[in-house]
Amino acid sequence: MAQNIYDNPEFFAGYSQLPRQVLGLDGVPEWPAIRALLPEMAGRRVADLGCGFGWASRWFREQGAGSVLGLDLSSNMIERARADTADSAVDYRIADLETLELPAEAFDLVYSALTFHYIRDFGRLIRVIHAALVPGGDLVFTIEHPIFMAAEHPHWTQDENGRKTWPVNGYSIEGERRTDWFARGVLKQHRTLATTINTLLDAGFAPRRIVEFVPTPAQIEAMPALAEELERPMMLLVAAQKT
Amino acid sequence: MAQNIYDNPEFFAGYSQLPRQVLGLDGVPEWPAIRALLPEMAGRRVADLGCGFGWASRWFREQGAGSVLGLDLSSNMIERARADTADSAVDYRIADLETLELPAEAFDLVYSALTFHYIRDFGRLIRVIHAALVPGGDLVFTIEHPIFMAAEHPHWTQDENGRKTWPVNGYSIEGERRTDWFARGVLKQHRTLATTINTLLDAGFAPRRIVEFVPTPAQIEAMPALAEELERPMMLLVAAQKT
Numbered sequence: 340m341a342q343n344i345y346d347n348p349e350f351f352a353g354y355s356q357l358p359r360q361v362l363g364l365d366g367v368p369e370w371p372a373i374r375a376l377l378p379e380m381a382g383r384r385v386a387d388l389g390c391g392f393g394w395a396s397r398w399f400r401e402q403g404a405g406s407v408l409g410l411d412l413s414s415n416m417i418e419r420a421r422a423d424t425a426d427s428a429v430d431y432r433i434a435d436l437e438t439l440e441l442p443a444e445a446f447d448l449v450y451s452a453l454t455f456h457y458i459r460d461f462g463r464l465i466r467v468i469h470a471a472l473v474p475g476g477d478l479v480f481t482i483e484h485p486i487f488m489a490a491e492h493p494h495w496t497q498d499e500n501g502r503k504t505w506p507v508n509g510y511s512i513e514g515e516r517r518t519d520w521f522a523r524g525v526l527k528q529h530r531t532l533a534t535t536i537n538t539l540l541d542a543g544f545a546p547r548r549i550v551e552f553v554p555t556p557a558q559i560e561a562m563p564a565l566a567e568e569l570e571r572p573m574m575l576l577v578a579a580q581k582t
Numbered sequence: 583m584a585q586n587i588y589d590n591p592e593f594f595a596g597y598s599q600l601p602r603q604v605l606g607l608d609g610v611p612e613w614p615a616i617r618a619l620l621p622e623m624a625g626r627r628v629a630d631l632g633c634g635f636g637w638a639s640r641w642f643r644e645q646g647a648g649s650v651l652g653l654d655l656s657s658n659m660i661e662r663a664r665a666d667t668a669d670s671a672v673d674y675r676i677a678d679l680e681t682l683e684l685p686a687e688a689f690d691l692v693y694s695a696l697t698f699h700y701i702r703d704f705g706r707l708i709r710v711i712h713a714a715l716v717p718g719g720d721l722v723f724t725i726e727h728p729i730f731m732a733a734e735h736p737h738w739t740q741d742e743n744g745r746k747t748w749p750v751n752g753y754s755i756e757g758e759r760r761t762d763w764f765a766r767g768v769l770k771q772h773r774t775l776a777t778t779i780n781t782l783l784d785a786g787f788a789p790r791r792i793v794e795f796v797p798t799p800a801q802i803e804a805m806p807a808l809a810e811e812l813e814r815p816m817m818l819l820v821a822a823q824k825t
Contacts, residue, residue, distance in 0.1 A: 511796040533792040
């Protein structure tokens with residue numbers, strides 16, 4: 340079973356105060372870029388893997404999705420998602436994506452935000468998703484970018500001219516990375532960008548779009564601290580289609 | 583026209599002494615990984631863009647390719663390639679890839695090694711290649727990895743524990759990078775990995791494989807200095823197919 344850091348009280352208390360948890364999708368700088376990758380939602384049957392508080396699950400329904408299955412490892416998350424959603428077409432359940440099973444060809448869209456980089460067996464999960472999608476179905480997901488995750492000590496440094504610089508080491512060495520983020524020793528799984536793409540290809544997905552997210556000029560003007568994101572990508576957004 | 587650094591005498595003198603120029607493909611650590619991406623060569627009509635001394639062009643013929651067109655901006659390179667190749671089915675010509683024109687659907691394979699990162703208008707070049715390939719034809723190319731190219735001062739540093747660490751900054755800011763490599767101010771064009779992939783998708787290519795090259799354990803045992811390549815990828819290898 341994956342590490343369930345979201346049910347750690349210390350972690351959960353801090354995490355719940357993030358703008359993206361308090362404000363929902365309005366607090367997610369990459370949301371406009373994700374939206375651009377999403378298909379037309381009308382009538383779609385959607386699975387939201389790592390649904391958290393259910394912000395995206397509810398948005399899919401507002402856009403006309405026929406049904407949404409929201410899954411999360413954290414009972415804290417699922418309880419809050421259920422409390423915040425008065426919609427019988429949205430079904431939230433506790434599930435471990437490491438051992439996930441889904442019905443065959445039951446979904447038109449599988450969506451996942453900032454969850455797959457916690458998963459050890461990415462190949463298994465992608466094959467399960469492929470089998471659960473209808474032919475031509477869409478997979479749209481975001482993960483922490485491997486440039487952001489690779490290093491043993493991933494934090495800003497400076498180059499010889501004082502420019503903000505991100506360290507990369509151990510890029511080719513995949514596997515566990517532990518960071519302190521609201522709690523000590525949060526466990527993530529580093530994979531190269533090539534592995535992420537090739538795993539999709541091997542499972543029978545055709546990549547449609549890759550985005551190495553950076554804030555827009557308007558976002559940086561509204562929040563100048565975001566400018567540092569231009570120096571290195573923090574998130575990778577991927578859209579792929581079942582062939 | 584692209585910067586023609588290969589006809590700079592100082593650059594050419596140094597460049598010609600690289601193991602990969604002296605030894606040919608045996609001096610190219612990534613060659614086994616490239617070979618794994620190449621299709622069966624028998625009867626194929628091949629274009630080799632940035633053919634240099636013609637090492638790969640000659641290899642394609644040895645493997646049974648029907649014909650090879652080797653193109654390079656450098657007259658130094660083309661003269662040497664012609665002098666080293668006694669094979670009427672290999673045709674070497676001077677050409678600028680920025681303004682390249684090729685006949686329609688005339689090639690089964692377009693190959694390019696460590697050349698496209700000098701090209702300013704990558705989108706134009708990829709569209710020209712797409713039009714020049716037969717349906718189902720293959721494009722296999724290598725470039726310097728954007729992680730390797732992005733920073734203003736791209737050289738090894740150390741993290742707080744003395745581990746070899748590569749700096750990344752300006753990753754999202756595409757365009758010119760100047761480095762000193764056998765000559766001062768060698769001009770390269772940085773593009774994000776997403777731009778490279780999306781340019782292929784937009785032109786009508788389906789990615790088949792992405793490789794962020796690292797040496798094998800056997801290569802590192804034979805040449806321990808290669809171990810640092812595990813810390814960050816220096817080269818990106820891409821195989822795609824015209825759909």
